[in-house]
Amino acid sequence: MQTGVRKVAHVLERLGLAMAGAASGLFVAALVGTSHAALTNQAFLLLMMTGGAVGFYLGIDTPPRPFTASNGRPTDEAWVGKVDTPELLSAIGTFLAALSAFASVGVIVLRQDPDLAWIWMIMAGWVVGVAMQIIAGTIARLRR
Template sequence: MKMSIAVVLSALSLGEKKLARYGHVATTTWLGRSALIKVAHILERIGLAMVGGAGGLYVAVGLMRMESELFRTEWMVLSMMLYGALGFYLGIDLPSRLAQTVKFTRPGEWSFDADAAAMASATGTFFASIAVFLFVGIIVLDHTVRDGFSVLVGCCWAIGTMLQIAAGAIGRSNVIVEDGSE
């Protein structure tokens, strides 16, 4: 038990650390906490992109049920999946430095950059998610809907994804302007 505690504590260290308190002297060098957070953030972004791609797939399958040949191609399905992945990758989680650069405002005041990015991200996530939810329900229940409704739901998803991408662009441009770096 003593050795396992020493290994865990040394793995979480920021550099070399002697763990004589537990009866062992272990000197190891591991990744620091900030590197682990960066890896976790990358994994989170990849997971969000996969969710966005899956959402794009469901929307594409819902649109494929229409009579139009435009939505029945593999390229359309692939492009909708990539568009969804890009939207969820860029838009849902705004850079953490954006929150650090936001200036405090009085109640009732509006900070354009931060508030616009947050509102666009939230609205885009809501619209894209509601469209995916509707199409999954339509597909699972094998319900037939009118083509106009399918187009409306597909446009809702496309606009929501576009708002997510815009939110990511607003948030990242604010960080670059305020901080001077990416």
């Protein structure tokens, strides 16, 4: 059983991840919005920030599938040696979302003017990455 302090610490950690995701979404939205006039509005910014917050909240801290029981034997013989799909989706999604946010900040800070194709690739990386995080977090929580 978890103590109250551990529960509060876990909630604070998850809220911090959500805020990091929202900030990352804001950076990507700012870059895309400055390159495409139709996406320069508050609704787009809020959508990107909400997507990032939900993705980072659900997808980064997924509950893992146990590999062994307390007696040291595998918990499920069918599971031994197989890929944990939510864990893989979460890892790839986190990488794509973080890479897209990093690229966005780099372009903004260095005041670069990349080709529109690069902007859309950054946007696609962000959307796919956050979607993978949300799917991974949902799968991991449904299997508990």
